[in-house]
Structures are given as structure tokens and as C-alpha cells.
Amino acid sequence: MSPPPAPELLALQEAVAGRYAVERELGRGGMGIVFLARDIALDRLVAIKLLPPALATSTDRRARFLREARTAARLSHPNIVPIHSVEESDGLVFFVMGYIAGETLGGRIRRLGRLPAAEVSAVMREVAWALAYAHRQGVVHRDVKPENILLEREGGRAMVTDFGIAHVAGDAADTPAGQVVGTARAVSPEQAAGEPVDGRSDLYSLGVTAFLAATGQWPFEGESAAAVLAQHLTQPPPPVLGLRPDLPAPLAHAIERCLAKSPADRFASGEELAASLGATLPVLAATPAPVARAARELHELGTDMGGYGSVLLLVIMSEVVLQYFPSSGWGAIGDAFLSLYRIGIGIGMVSLAGMRKVTAFRAIRDAIQRGYGFEDIRAALLGTNEEREPVTPRAKVAAATGWLAVFATATLAWLWTGKVGDNWNGVIQVIADLAIVFIPLSAGRWAAARLTAPSDRH
Structure with missing residues (x-):
């Protein structure tokens, strides 16, 4: 049978109800008890330091406790635990700070x-x-x-x-x-x-x-x-x-x-x-994990956008051409179904792009919540670039030209399957369409990686 909750925990839970969900005690010392809690509005873990009620009656202890909170609150640095707020409620004195796991x-x-x-x-x-x-x-x-x-x-x-x-x-x-x-x-x-x-x-x-x-x-x-x-x-x-x-x-x-x-x-x-x-000295050179994750997500986002964008452009091009060269009779019905199917592929690409952006923004938000700034993420991105193989300007032009050639070929192939595929089994046409989609998807990612690589001026 687990011991009953400490009275301080119960009193704090009542004082912050609706704003913080107090979970458990993390530790206590001579001047405070620290609890783990969840900020309900922002959905993040925080630490709440409470001045023990027995000490809160002392004017000097109370003043010193509040002074600690206000002193730390004026400091904003990645290597100083941040203070979010300081409060007095129902005879309790406490402050909310970042939780460091x-x-x-x-x-x-x-x-x-x-x-x-x-x-x-x-x-x-x-x-x-x-x-x-x-x-x-x-x-x-x-x-x-x-x-x-x-x-x-x-x-x-x-x-x-x-x-x-x-x-x-x-x-x-x-x-x-x-x-x-x-x-x-x-x-x-x-x-x-x-x-x-x-x-x-x-x-x-x-x-x-x-x-x-x-x-x-x-x-x-x-x-x-x-x-x-x-x-x-x-x-x-x-x-x-x-x-x-x-x-x-x-x-x-x-x-x-x-x-x-x-x-x-x-x-x-x-x-x-x-x-x-x-x-x-050989200081630990590893980039902090939250910053490294944000930089990696941003780097991969650019590469993936190249692939998703290429497929979306392929869908748009094919739809424009189909509008200028419409079929008649049963062929028109087949074109309508094919158009809906390919638009669905385009919507899928937009959805994947949106999911990648959300993932990247969450990684950035996590790094910022842990006290890092945009400059830290930018430095990590530059460090990532330094580790990548440089690409000459001529090679970048070649990558862009290669992408255009591959994209044009894939567009013609898609248009051809759209017209000739009326005579095929429906499953075969779907498989052919999906196979062609992978061509601009892969070429777009490859070209984006080359174009965003650091330049080799030699």
C-alpha cells in the first residue's frame, strides 16, 4: 500500500488546479520542496518549487524565497534553468521553472x-x-x-x-x-x-x-x-x-x-x-540532441520538399494537358477517373509535405522550449553543411538540368499511360502510374540535396 500524499502536495494541487497538474515530489531541501507538474495550457512538464508552509510564515524566509525567483527570472540563458512565474496563493508561496530531465x-x-x-x-x-x-x-x-x-x-x-x-x-x-x-x-x-x-x-x-x-x-x-x-x-x-x-x-x-x-x-x-x-582542450563537441534533431529535420525537409514538389508539379502538368486534349465518349469517363486518381496523388504529396513541416516545427519548438535559440539551430545547420561533401557550381547546374530532363520524361510517360492505358487492365495502369511517380520523386530529392549542398569553389 503506497503512503498517503504529503500535505504540501495536496495543498499545492488545490492552489494550482486548472492550470497545473501536480504529479509527484522530486526532492526537498532546507528552503523548498520541488514538485513535478504539467502545464495544462502549454502541455509541457515544469518543476514547481514551494516554500514549505512552516517557513512561509517567516517574513525573512518568504522574502528570500521570492528574491531567488525574481533574481533567476531576470536571467535568460541556455545554461540557466528558466523561471516561468512566481506566485502567492492561499498562503502558499511558489515559483514555476523549467523541468530538466x-x-x-x-x-x-x-x-x-x-x-x-x-x-x-x-x-x-x-x-x-x-x-x-x-x-x-x-x-x-x-x-x-x-x-x-x-x-x-x-x-x-x-x-x-x-x-x-x-x-x-x-x-x-x-x-x-x-x-x-x-x-x-x-x-x-x-x-x-x-x-x-x-x-x-x-x-x-x-x-x-x-x-x-x-x-x-x-x-x-x-x-x-x-x-x-x-x-x-x-x-x-x-x-x-x-x-x-x-x-x-x-x-x-x-x-x-x-x-x-x-x-x-x-x-x-x-x-x-x-x-x-x-x-x-578536447571539449565534448557533440551538438545537443534537441538542436541536432531540429537541424536534421530542417535539412531533410528541404530534400523531401524537392521530391514532393516534383510529383505535385507532374500532377498539375498532366491535368493542364488533359484539359487541352480531352477524350470523348467512354474515354472521357476514363479520363475523369484518371484525373481524380492523379489529383488524389497530388493531395497525398501535399499532405506528406504538411506532415514533414509539422515534424520539423515540433523539433524546433522542442529545442526552443529547452532554452536554445535560432542561432544554435543555425549553427548546427552550418555544422551539418560542413560535414556534407561540397558540390561545384557546374555540378549544381548539371543537377538542375538532369532534374528537368527526368521530369520531362516522366511527364511524357504519364501522359502516354493516361491515353494508352484506356486499353489496359485498370490494375496495370495504376501500377504504371505509381512506378512513374517514383521517378520525379527520387529525382527531385536528389536534385534538392545537390542544390542545397555547400558549394565547392575550387
Whole structure:
């Protein structure tokens, strides 16, 4: 017998009824309970983070929770979990954010141990991009750690979440001077000392996170949080290559530079760190799966349109000719049935084209809903073109000429079967018509693929 639903789940279900269908609890921490839900209007999965009702009565906790939502909501980046809305209803305080199907970086490390160098580099680089963007918006995360980095199951994209203790430039409600915030194992020396921080503090925490992912252990351990904070302030971290000799030296040096005690000795920005990793390391080069799917569907759409369009043009041409050379008597009746049959083929081509477009647009919509943009899809399309064999301009002209010749031949053959076929068995004429249809269908797809291929100017 399954346990009864948690009271928080029941209360949230009642508060969002008609808008979201709350399915189950995903996890809970000190400042929130996260539930999986479905957005009924948009038919998509979302995550809803609820401030526990027991904490919602605290003005400070409530303000901090709302501040987290509003801080994250002002950030729009493919590597930051998006916030859709923040609400207060029936005494409940919650916000709705994108649902990332996957696991935290911390969960992956616990499951697999130290990670491959290319994966460490990819995660470090993507988080650096996200932090660089946040820093440009005046937001310092202050709690970068493995549990606050989500890894998408499909594509492996790293996404930063939980801006609960972020510092926002110009925010009067920030942490008082001298107060230490953050997770002891991952805070920077300036955080440990209760000093003001900037974006380089987040890069230190990212270095701690990468150290754990690469070596399987934290750079500093202690019997208490105070002991760990003291090590951040005074002790150098163990050499990365001493714990992981097979790690590429540039990656090890990037991690160690992030872990420098003085902010001035670290990378100046997330962009500089990402550029350093991209210039010297074999980062995972695979295009994220949603973007790759959208690019593939768009590429195949163009090829298929060439085939479907050729058949549709064949139907139109044959109908025009039949109007100028009509038959009489029983032949006219046969032409009428043949015309209806061939128009049906044309409608079939239009339907197939429509289905292909719907499939392509769904793939694009899925990529956009996951936080990618049209520029990402365009880059993937260009990457696909780079992998295709270049075609010379002369070969493209030859492809167009070849298509015209094949199309003209198929048109004459269709017209011939339309006239001579009156003397054939009906089944034989249908088979002949379908066989001829495949000629422009195949030629159109072949020509479209050649004409849309990258040009070889040599």
C-alpha cells in the first residue's frame, strides 16, 4: 500500500488546479520542496518549487524565497534553468521553472565517481558561460556547487540553478557585511572571510566543483564547517595531477587557477575561462540532441520538399494537358477517373509535405522550449553543411538540368499511360502510374540535396 500524499502536495494541487497538474515530489531541501507538474495550457512538464508552509510564515524566509525567483527570472540563458512565474496563493508561496530531465552533477559524481576529462571540461565551460552572463547582469550566484548544476539527460547540457543567496548589484537587502553565506566546501576565501565578492568568487566555487568532478574528492575536508572555511583561507589545494595523473595538463591548470586564493590570480571572467578551455582542450563537441534533431529535420525537409514538389508539379502538368486534349465518349469517363486518381496523388504529396513541416516545427519548438535559440539551430545547420561533401557550381547546374530532363520524361510517360492505358487492365495502369511517380520523386530529392549542398569553389 503506497503512503498517503504529503500535505504540501495536496495543498499545492488545490492552489494550482486548472492550470497545473501536480504529479509527484522530486526532492526537498532546507528552503523548498520541488514538485513535478504539467502545464495544462502549454502541455509541457515544469518543476514547481514551494516554500514549505512552516517557513512561509517567516517574513525573512518568504522574502528570500521570492528574491531567488525574481533574481533567476531576470536571467535568460541556455545554461540557466528558466523561471516561468512566481506566485502567492492561499498562503502558499511558489515559483514555476523549467523541468530538466536528468540529474545533478553531484548525483552523477556519486553514481560514477570521477568523470571523464572531456565531460569535466564541457561542464566547466558551459557553467562558465552561464556565470559570465549572470555576472554581466549584476548577479553573483555565491552558491555554485555540484548540487546546483543540473545535467540534462538528453544532450548532457549543464544548467545552473538555485539563486537563493545570489548577490544582486544595488540590492539593499543583501547579506550584511561579515556574514558568511554559501556551502562551506565550495565557498571562496573572500566568502569564508565574510568580505564583499564579485564574479571571480563564483569561478573559485566552479573550480572546487571541477576539482571534485575530476578527482572524486573535495579539495578541502574537515571535521566542521569552520575547519573547512579555515583551509579555504590558508591552505593550498592538493595538486590536481597528483590525484588524477591522466588528466590533460591544461584542464588541471585551469582548475588550479580558479582555486587561487587571490581573486586577481584567477580568470578575470567566465568568458576568459571558457575561452581558455575551448582553445586548449578536447571539449565534448557533440551538438545537443534537441538542436541536432531540429537541424536534421530542417535539412531533410528541404530534400523531401524537392521530391514532393516534383510529383505535385507532374500532377498539375498532366491535368493542364488533359484539359487541352480531352477524350470523348467512354474515354472521357476514363479520363475523369484518371484525373481524380492523379489529383488524389497530388493531395497525398501535399499532405506528406504538411506532415514533414509539422515534424520539423515540433523539433524546433522542442529545442526552443529547452532554452536554445535560432542561432544554435543555425549553427548546427552550418555544422551539418560542413560535414556534407561540397558540390561545384557546374555540378549544381548539371543537377538542375538532369532534374528537368527526368521530369520531362516522366511527364511524357504519364501522359502516354493516361491515353494508352484506356486499353489496359485498370490494375496495370495504376501500377504504371505509381512506378512513374517514383521517378520525379527520387529525382527531385536528389536534385534538392545537390542544390542545397555547400558549394565547392575550387
